[in-house]
Amino acid sequence: MAVRFDAVGDELNRTANISSNTAFTYMMWTVLDNDAGTSTYQPYLFGLSADLTQGYSCGLLSNVFRIEVYEGGVAVRSGVASGRPALGTPACIFLRCSGTGTNLLTGGYRTPSQTTFTTAAATLGTLSPVTQVFYAGLFGAFWQDARKWNIKVWDRALSDAELLVESYFERVMYPSSLNLYLPLTSANDTADRSGNGRNPTVVGTLATGDTIANLWRPSQKIFLPQAGVSHAATGALVGPGAVVAGSAARTRQHAATGALTGQGSAVSGSADRTRQHASSGDLVGPGAAVSGSADRTRQHGSSGDLVGPGAVIVGSADHITPGGTHDATGALVGPGSSVSGSAARSRAFTSSGALVGPGAVVTGSANRAVAPVSHDATGVLVGPGSVVSGVAQVGEDQTLVGGFLWMLRRRKAWEDALRNVPKPVAEVIKTEAPKVIEKPKAQARNELRKALELENLPYRAAYTQALERLVQQMRQEQEDDEEEESIAEALALLL
């Protein structure tokens, strides 16, 4: 943007802190909006002594750029350049003095298409001090009609190299001996930005105009971390109690000791570890809820559960490591957690953890499958007290883990305990039974009632009886397990 001086009464001048007659540089960008004709001198800027009879200027006359020196009220010396900025063409104008000798007053113009200034030179001579400089104003009977911006003034003569640089940059590049800096970005911005506080005097009504010439400014800095790199994270990807509406994915190689999703967090999208990683943390932390899938799909050495205790997975929870192996010591589905989809370890692995931990509920299938890969699992397929609504199987060519048959028997016993109970109610009872196994009957009944209310299910006395049968079955199973454990310990001592 620029300031428009529209020929009638618009003026911009300074009457204090004027540069000396022997050392100054004026520079401005300007574009002429109306041409007064070849016979009228149209100054871009001019400086005059107190009595208005001596001074200097640069401007247009006879269709060329020129500089003029005044004594006794008339132009006594001048220098003429080759050509001029055309009407409507922006140009950088300068007027410079480095003494009073021959050719020490120079001026010139550079349009955007030019790489150097076109110049004129003259002798300044010895003049009375200039006490008023007009960057726009009445010269004789002439008011210029032009837009002006980025006026810079120095109390020294800039070198040719400095002039060229300053003409490209919006900011002041060489502030040594800076006298004045007027950006003139709008009619409301005529203040001096040099730090010297030399605001010019404004006369008339200025307007804002376009600049149509771009001066160089510093660019916005962008810092771009490159994708595809690994990171070392010791913290959870999603912290405890956090809620992520989208997906929470560690998609790059990393060494993480924290859970992917922290305790109690909720992830509406998927929570994936899709790259090779060494992780000791759970994929889904205890109590977390993942609406999408929770997958470990890459080779990894993990000691944590895929789904931590008490977590809820609406989608699938899979170790599906295509083409890779993993050593997992943790359960696929931790104790007390709920997986609505499948919970599958479908690749070769060495695992000491249960596929489905104690008390977990898997609505879909819980499989160790995918022959012909083998696995050595010392953990049970389905842990004590857990419920698998779908198929729980070990795939082909596998050696059944000891206890698998009793697992099937136990499942049958549960089904018998819950005979004649509607399926939704049976699910509630299965969830409540482990919680009330040590509680008095009355308390167990009340808790069942509350659990049914939460699910908008009616309460019946028969449901309490079913709960009691299941609890009794579970207690028996616990006793059996403890007895077996005692026997095993005794045998170990003997052996």
Place this chain on the structure above:
Amino acid sequence: MATVYIPLNPGDAALPTTNPAAPVQPQGTNFPVPGLAYDATTQETAYFYFPALSYGSGNVSVEVQWYADTATSGTVTFGASLACITPNTDTQDIETKAFATENTATDTHLGTTAQRLMSFTITVTNLDSITAGDWVALRLRRDMSDTMTGDAIVSRVIVSYSDT
């Protein structure tokens, strides 16, 4: 591990009063092309300033994107130097701070078109003890030992380093 990139355009340059790389902006057929023109016979210089945010370790790469004003062959050699100051730690006077030893690299005009855009990278190994958060000055100048005639016009400089 990530790489931090800092693009520096001609408008970001600070230019010395003596022998500055000359600003140029040919209007072009469709758009103006800003650049810093480095002379073939006079060593010219430009400076850039940036904070060493997230600097981790390793060398600093200075990629120079350039084109020739008129030539279609020959080599260009540019040198990059760093001056690094750690605020609150270094007692060095910033106005008298010296650059570390310059590192150079040479590129060869790929031919075919005089003003085709080319790039090469200067690996700065003299790091002046750069650390994360440092105030850094980069000096870029053309080496007079190269063979390409005419100006080498730098259109962009990209500084990069590792954050680990």
